[in-house]
Amino acid sequence: MHYVPRILVTGGAGFIGSFLCERLLETGAEVLCVDNFFTGRRTNVAHLLDNPKFEVMRHDVTFPLFVEVDQIYNLACPASPIHYQFDPVQTTKTSVHGAINMLGLAKRTRARILQASTSEVYGDPVIHPQTEDYWGNVNPIGPRSCYDEGKRCAETLFFDYHRQHKVDIKVARIFNTYGPRMHPNDGRVVSNFIVQALKGEDITLYGDGEQTRSFCYVSDLVTGLVSLMETGPDFVGPVNIGNPGEFTIRQLAERVIDLTGSKSKLVHRPLPQDDPKQRQPDITIARDKLGWEPTVRLDEGLKPTIAYFEKEILAMP
Ligand code: NAD
Ligand code: UDP
Numbered sequence: 001m002h003y004v005p006r007i008l009v010t011g012g013a014g015f016i017g018s019f020l021c022e023r024l025l026e027t028g029a030e031v032l033c034v035d036n037f038f039t040g041r042r043t044n045v046a047h048l049l050d051n052p053k054f055e056v057m058r059h060d061v062t063f064p065l066f067v068e069v070d071q072i073y074n075l076a077c078p079a080s081p082i083h084y085q086f087d088p089v090q091t092t093k094t095s096v097h098g099a100i101n102m103l104g105l106a107k108r109t110r111a112r113i114l115q116a117s118t119s120e121v122y123g124d125p126v127i128h129p130q131t132e133d134y135w136g137n138v139n140p141i142g143p144r145s146c147y148d149e150g151k152r153c154a155e156t157l158f159f160d161y162h163r164q165h166k167v168d169i170k171v172a173r174i175f176n177t178y179g180p181r182m183h184p185n186d187g188r189v190v191s192n193f194i195v196q197a198l199k200g201e202d203i204t205l206y207g208d209g210e211q212t213r214s215f216c217y218v219s220d221l222v223t224g225l226v227s228l229m230e231t232g233p234d235f236v237g238p239v240n241i242g243n244p245g246e247f248t249i250r251q252l253a254e255r256v257i258d259l260t261g262s263k264s265k266l267v268h269r270p271l272p273q274d275d276p277k278q279r280q281p282d283i284t285i286a287r288d289k290l291g292w293e294p295t296v297r298l299d300e301g302l303k304p305t306i307a308y309f310e311k312e313i314l315a316m317p
């Protein structure tokens with residue numbers, strides 16, 4: 001009989017996690033989605049519940065979890081600044097205790113485990129574009145530190161469990177990702193701008209809007225994560241997964257206005273503390289080791305994202 005892999009996705013009811021669960025089910029795998037629903041939503045995975053190979057478990061990864069699995073994708077962690085700063089202590093606990101528990105689980109079950117790390121490990125980078133050998137420029141005591149340092153410590157734990165306990169690890173450094181199922185109130189730039197444009201409200205550029213980000217469409221990102229999981233055991237990463245197309249925040253606002261046909265005006269708001277000035281992935285390693293590169297251009301990815309937010313806004317009370 002064909003062996004069906006059992007895959008655990010923590011944070012599976014979130015934005016990226018829900019697309020990952022969907023993709024893994026398409027390959028025929030059994031998927032266990034574990035989520036405490038802090039920022040994730042049941043509606044993100046509601047369409048998967050009819051599939052007998054899919055299961056959802058409410059659980060907080062800061063507590064131990066005893067299940068039998070072959071692979072673990074560890075995505076549990078709020079990702080947008082307003083969400084991860086809402087309860088910063090819990091954010092660090094989720095990254096650090098969550099990593100310890102999932103690594104303990106991987107060690108016991110001999111499962112392969114992939115960590116959703118982040119471009120934030122580079123902080124406000126002085127090397128541009130960012131290569132994986134850059135150690136970063138992170139403030140350890142600022143308002144973003146709970147997220148950035150939590151994720152850095154999780155990487156440390158992954159590499160120590162690998163060296164010390166021979167756990168089969170993969171570490172992905174994810175750059176800004178967007179698409180349908182982003183939380184409309186998560187305060188991230190793509191969701192903010194689209195919702196503001198659709199409602200005809202002012203578009204809020206923080207600072208002068210000249211800071212840059214590189215935006216990856218969620219389907220490309222998911223392909224990158226699955227390709228990394230499928231690499232041979234000798235390749236552990238870390239590997240940047242993102243779209244190298246770099247845009248200023250002002251350019252993003254202009255694209256959103258064009259594509260929505262909105263009459264919204266651009267207004268300036270103060271730049272948040274420690275906001276990185278530029279960010280662009282060097283994806284040479286992803287191309288070489290994963291045979292992966294993104295395929296969806298910003299304009300192409302914004303269209304389905306705008307269509308999703310149109311429906312969300314109509315459904316709002
Ligand atoms: P998201 O907030 O939509 O998803 C995170 C999920 O984790 C949510 O479903 C949330 O309820 C769950 N969660 C949070 N704390 C938990 C806990 N203690 N126990 C169990 N579940 C918990 O965010 P996302 O954008 O889908 O991000 C997914 C992962 O990718 C995160 O680890 C994030 O750090 C990483 N990442 C995302 C981006 C991006 O641009 N979206 C960039 C870099 C890294
Ligand atoms: N753990 C878990 N599920 C398992 C195995 C371990 O949640 O299937 C947790 C365990 O409770 C511990 C953590 O993972 O807190 C780290 O496990 P490890 O075996 O490395 O450490 P130890 O149990 O020796 O402290």
Ligand code: UDP
Pocket residue numbers: 080081176187188189190192193204205206207209211213249271272275276
């Ligand atoms: N940003 C902005 N207006 C908004 C939301 C965000 O100008 O309404 C800026 C923010 O200051 C940052 C960039 O857009 O420079 C990306 O912000 P986001 O919170 O999406 O992600 P991150 O800073 O974590 O990359």
